[in-house]
Amino acid sequence: MGAVSCRQGQHTQVTAPHKGDNFQGPWVRGWKSLWSGMGTIRSGLEELWQLQGHQCLHQEPLEATPLLVEKPLSEWPVPQFISLFLPEFPMRPIRGQQQLKILGLVAKGSFGTVLKVVDCAQKAVFAVKVVPKVKVLQRDTLRQCKEEVNIQRQINHPFVHSLGDSWQGKRHLFIMCSYCSTDLYSLWSAVGCFPEASIRLFAAELVLVLCYLHDVGIIHRDVKMENILLDERGHLKLTDFGLSRHLPQGARAYTICGTLQYMGERAKAGG
Secondary structure, rough: OOOOOOOOOOOOOOOOOHHOOOOHHHHHHHHHHHHHOOOOOOOOHHHHHHHHOOOOOOOOOHHHHHOOOOOOOOOOOOOOOHHOOOOOOOOOOOOOOOOOEEEEEEOOOOOOOOEEEEOOOOEEEEEEEEEEHHHHOOOHHHHHHHHHHHHHOOOOOOOOOEEEEEEEOOOOEEEEEOOOOOEHHHHHHHHHOOOHHHHHHHHHHHHHHHHHHHHHOEEEEOOOHHHHOOOOOOOOEEOOOOOEOOOOOOOOOOOOOOOOOOHHHOOOOHO
């Protein structure tokens, strides 16, 4: 699903255009007709996100934020616009006693938005990536989107930002992870040069997590400071597996992808 960073629009995947990239005309009207016929199937978080008009730029007092309670599913066959994203993104009925409140906007990128939410039942704060389904279909990234979730469910490492939950609403996909208050790029922008001891620690932890991923056949393909979070103790948490691939031993990936500002000139040119 691509990198989401505080520097809006910095992420890109350089691939050849697809015929379906121009999502116009009858195709759009067809999807709108499908959406309008979906009845009461929607995610409570999605309703809340639309209710607030995407104006989550500042943290609001908890009491001022509406509660989230997901609505039950209707009793009829699952439409294709939902089944396409199964089983990685289940369509959830009432999710137990879990109620989420949106606290604010963490970041926004070309592939989606990251929200800061609080789980009132667990009394814990999480980050939720919200990705429009129509963008996934426009960009032909359904397989990539599912692989991101599958990869994060497989890995377990102290320096990986592990997956907490994933589900879908009527128009959006949701990926929930633990919340980290800052990333390496934001910290570097605020303090300037890091002390040598800190750099050694960051480098050691990053090498450890990359070696672990490569040992289990996973390539991240978008390692950058914006995708390296810091937990409350200052340890790294590698995040955003939207461009990651799981490859068998000896296999290669040929897609040119990543963030342009971090790529060499030959890579940008496709050489």
